[in-house]
Amino acid sequence: MRCLLPTIACCLILSGCERAPEASQQMDNYLERVGRVLDAPWTQFDSQSLSQYRLPSRRDRLLPVAEQRIGMLELLVESRRCQTLQQSVSQRNSSLGKVMPWSHRLAADGELIQALDECIEVLHDAPSREALLADLQNIAATKRDQLPAVFWNALNASSEFEYYLRFAASPLPVSSTALTDQAALDALQQLTAIGQALPGVLPPPRTELQSHFQALQRSQRGSELVHSLARLTHMLEEITAMLGSERAQKLCPLGKPTQRSQILLNVFVTFYAGEIQPYLAQVQRLGQPWQQSLSELAKVQAIPAETKRYLHTLVGNEDSLWVRYQQQLSAHSTAWQDVLGQCQLRPGQPGWNNRATDA
Numbered sequence: 001m002r003c004l005l006p007t008i009a010c011c012l013i014l015s016g017c018e019r020a021p022e023a024s025q026q027m028d029n030y031l032e033r034v035g036r037v038l039d040a041p042w043t044q045f046d047s048q049s050l051s052q053y054r055l056p057s058r059r060d061r062l063l064p065v066a067e068q069r070i071g072m073l074e075l076l077v078e079s080r081r082c083q084t085l086q087q088s089v090s091q092r093n094s095s096l097g098k099v100m101p102w103s104h105r106l107a108a109d110g111e112l113i114q115a116l117d118e119c120i121e122v123l124h125d126a127p128s129r130e131a132l133l134a135d136l137q138n139i140a141a142t143k144r145d146q147l148p149a150v151f152w153n154a155l156n157a158s159s160e161f162e163y164y165l166r167f168a169a170s171p172l173p174v175s176s177t178a179l180t181d182q183a184a185l186d187a188l189q190q191l192t193a194i195g196q197a198l199p200g201v202l203p204p205p206r207t208e209l210q211s212h213f214q215a216l217q218r219s220q221r222g223s224e225l226v227h228s229l230a231r232l233t234h235m236l237e238e239i240t241a242m243l244g245s246e247r248a249q250k251l252c253p254l255g256k257p258t259q260r261s262q263i264l265l266n267v268f269v270t271f272y273a274g275e276i277q278p279y280l281a282q283v284q285r286l287g288q289p290w291q292q293s294l295s296e297l298a299k300v301q302a303i304p305a306e307t308k309r310y311l312h313t314l315v316g317n318e319d320s321l322w323v324r325y326q327q328q329l330s331a332h333s334t335a336w337q338d339v340l341g342q343c344q345l346r347p348g349q350p351g352w353n354n355r356a357t358d359a
Contacts, residue, residue, distance in 0.1 A: 021170045021171060021173065021174075022173065022174040023170075023171045023172060023173060023174050023228065023231075023279060024045075024170070024171060024231065026174065026271075026275045026276060026279065027045070027231060027232065027235045027276070028044070028045075029271065029275075030235065030239070030267075030271045030272060030275070030276055031235055031238055031239060033267045033271055034239050034242055034243070034264070034267055035242060037260060037263050037264045037267055038242050038243075038245065038247055038248050038251075038264070039247065040242040040245055040247060040248075042238045042239075042242060043238060045230075045231050045234045045235070047169075049230065049234075050167045050226075050227060050230055052313070053167045053226055053230065053313065053314065053321065054166075054167070055162055055165055055166065055310060056306040056307070056309070056310055058156060058157060058162075060304075060306045061152075061156035061304050061306050061307050062153050062156055062157060062304070063149040063152055063153055063302070063304055064149075065146050065149050065150055065153065066142075066146075068139050068142055068143060069093075081119075081122050081123075082115070082118070082119035082122060082123070084115045084118060084119075085112075085115040085116060085118070085119040087115075088108075088111055088112045088115045089112070091108070092108065092112065101154075101157065101158070102150065102153040102154040102156075102157040102158070103154040103157070103158050103206075103209055103210070103213060104206055105150060105153075105154070106147075106150050106151055106153075106154040106203050106209060107203055107204065107205055107206035107209050108206070109143055109146070109147060109150055109203070110147075110202040110203040110204070110205075111205075112143060113140055113143050113144055113147075113202055114202060116136055116139060116140040116143070117140060119136060120133060120136050120137055120140065123136070144199040145199060147198040147199040147202075147203065148195065148198050148199065148300070148301050148302035149302050151194065151195045151198055151203070151300070151302070152195075152300075152302055152303060152304055152307065154209070155191065155307075156304065156307060158213055159217070160213040160214065160216045160217040161213070161216055163216065163217055163219075163223075164184060164188075164216040164217070164219055164222045164223070165222065165223070165226075165310075165314075166223045166226075167223055167226040167227050167230070168220070168223035168224045168226070168227045169227070170224065170227060171224055171227045171228035171231055171232075172221065172224040172225060172227075172228045172279075172282065172283060172286065173224075174279060175282065178282075178285070179221060179282060179285075179286055180221075180286075181219055181221035181222060181225075181286060181290070183215045183218065183219070184215050184216050184218070184219035184221070184222060185289050185290065185293055186215070187211075187212040187213070187215035187216055188212075188216065188293045188294070188297065189293055189296070190212050191212050191297070192293070192296050192297045192300060194209075195297070195300035195301070196299075196300055196301075198301075221286060222290060225283065225286055225287055225290055226314070226321070228283050229283065229287065229321050229322065229325045230321060232280070232283065232325060232328075233321070233324050233325045233328050236325075236328035236329065236331070236332045237328055239332065239335075240328065240331050240332045240335045243332075243335035243336060243338070243339050244335055244338075248339050249339075249342070251264065251339065251342070251343060252342055252343035252344075255342065255343070255344065256343070256344060257343050257344060257345055258343065261340075261343040261345060262345075264339070264340075265340065265343075265345050265352075268336060268340065272336070280329065287322065287325075290315075291315045291322045294311055294314060294315045295311075295315050295316075297311065298311040298312065298315070298316075340352075
């Protein structure tokens, strides 16, 4: 028993020290390398900072939608020619119909409005049914006006939509092949088109809506992308600050390469150009359509205020995660050009050309 204790303790220690994802290792290594050459302080990425990209509570994202009741007795007696409407109302008044999820209700409301329109057409020339006709017309108009709110409740109350927009515990993987999230992006664009067409065009059947939601549920890339953008933005900010520090600006006081500047150039070529830039390209390729799709979704009418605020936090035109990332990409590139340029080590300058000749 005494011999087993060290073994058990060792296993417990190792189980709590899981290896960080390769992308995280590359970013941390890049930070450390630049900091070591410039003898500059830098801070580690705090995963707790990702909490700012957590979705608002579901309760705050749902819109009030008044329930419209249609009496079955009146329909049975006075509108026997409207069998489809009777069936639809019966389903809505059932125990399952009263607790159906919002994503199912969106499709069901579309079917109900279509059945109402058909019944109104059937009863249009029946003077004895004027009162019922007026009631059906009012209900149909109210139901149609409610469709944008029901659409947003269908998204905001769905676990699939929440799953897609969450932030993941790890960033996008480093991959030699092109990562893709096309199925989820297509689903997001289809849902956006449905919302934009309401209430003039009724929502599609439940099976079609469910296929879009399921595509969001299967996606890992959207949530990993949020993590990558946050972590990369932090990394770029830290290194750009180091490259703009007083020590970096005095790296080559005579305007010629020094030993330390040559080491920094090696970091640039090996770790930034060799590892980080390919990853940045991968993130940009996935991020651009993601940003465009979420931006279009945010324009759909009747969007709840909390949902709009959240989407703007991710992809808005001002101070969003996406905008800050793009700004830091540009600032980082400029910082490297400035530091290498003062040492004649920028591509096309003598120091860079000599290095290529030596290689």
